[in-house]
Amino acid sequence: MTVDLRAVWAPLLASAALASILGTVLGVPATWLMLWAGLLLLLLALVARWSPVRPGAVAGGLGVVAVSVWPVPLVWETGSWLEISGVAGFWAVPALGAALAGGYLRRQASRMEQAVRDARRDQQLELARDLHDFVAHDVSAIVVQAQAARFVAEQDPGQAVRALERIETAGLSALASMDRTVHALQEAGGGPTAPVPGLAQLPDLVDRFEGGALESDPVAVGELSREVDTTAYRVAVEALTNVRRHAPGAAVVRVAVRRAGAGTELSVTNSAAPRGGGGLLARRRRGGTGLAGLRARVEAAGGTLRAGAVEDGGWRVCAVFPAEENALR
Template identity: 75%
Template structure:
């Protein structure tokens, strides 16, 4: 077990302080005392910066006393009490100044450590949102397709095989999303991370969603920034996941990316689910956090997000992002 140099600062200061106090009592030459002050003042700053509170407080008290009291024997014989106190107070100023300098550096280091902890916590929350946005979508698809395959296996084995193929595709997609999460965790080690998917993968996403229809304008896709592109894909994933969870069996699910006067619009619209008991609207009114979290992401990318019930009882999610070069806000 290696001993850190910072662990020695307090004992060294305490020992040096005691030696200085004994030297002052024995009236050692003033040049030696001044040399001792040149050692004690930096030690006071180092102890205030690095030492534990308990040992540092004791050593600091001895150090301040040694610095403040060393001139007392010089003025004791011919000086008054006022002069003695004035000399001690004068030399106490640099001692407390050294403590203040070390304490300031200690406080700044503490703030830096807190900032690092906050950044790590934000990264953990970001990874948790990534898992929610991507993996939950694929896992819900696996559950739905497995349920469908169980019901149609006896009557139509071909449909069951196709459902199993979709389960395989969703499982591979979930593994890919988890790989991206692992790459993000490895970024601190200097490794490159896998890029977050964007709307270029939207056809693949909609194709895996049974009954989904896609309308995409290439010019609208080209007008998105990288951040808006990845955020739009997250919106599509979250909206389709909510349809699968809360409006299963919806006859129509349309995903559209088109150019508008405000920029690029992504919309996901589903019809009402058959035999719905509250459906998607009822679930969202109970306080789901998926779309609420996405709204913050969309606004951070300069866009707006709207979600609400359609006239046919279905649900519509619409995100609009400014095109590259358009003013934000």
């Protein structure tokens, strides 16, 4: 059976303080009372650090009184009230100092615990964004390809087979994204880490997207820091996912990475969706983090995000990131 010391310190201090006050009244030798006062100072610090507030406050008050009054009998007969008050006040200072020291340690521990809670909450939000950015993209691809396979199965079985192959690829990609999330959880527990995808995986991402076309400048990609590179890839994933959700059937989707002044620009532009398009995915889509969350992610990496309609009725998402020498670290 284990004993919770946090519940023991306050009763122990209260008992020791009452014993000290009783010894002072009964005339216990001053040497013993002074040694007892040293013990009370230690208990005061421990109570201020560990005990619950209400019992700690009561025990702490008794402790301060006990430390303050033990030398009073030494000046009681010869001293004035002013001298008696001065002696008691002088010994109250170390008692209050011990309590303040314990309270300071308590406050620091509380701040550390709050920082840990904040870090865990931030990590949970990051994992949620990972699932939204990567898994939702692959799942939407599975739904679109399943729709296509259903419509072409009777007329062109070969196209259905290719759609099933793309479904398999998207499913494997979704599993890989889930593995990255699990690795992130393991990292939080001290386990091995997994690399986060960046623009190096952008060609594979666009190849899996029906109607996707990629234009990438290697020099512009190389100027991005690792953090910005990862953020740019997430922007591409989210933009392509939104094309599937809101413009299914768009004939052309262009992804471009190019120089833009002193930085690098990533843009995803889709043509207008055909009338009546959408099918099952459009009917069942639900809102995700949206442009607000995407813009917050880009701005956190030091970039800017714009999104809006284009002349042909399509949509364009454009993020501009700083070059490595100006990027956030």
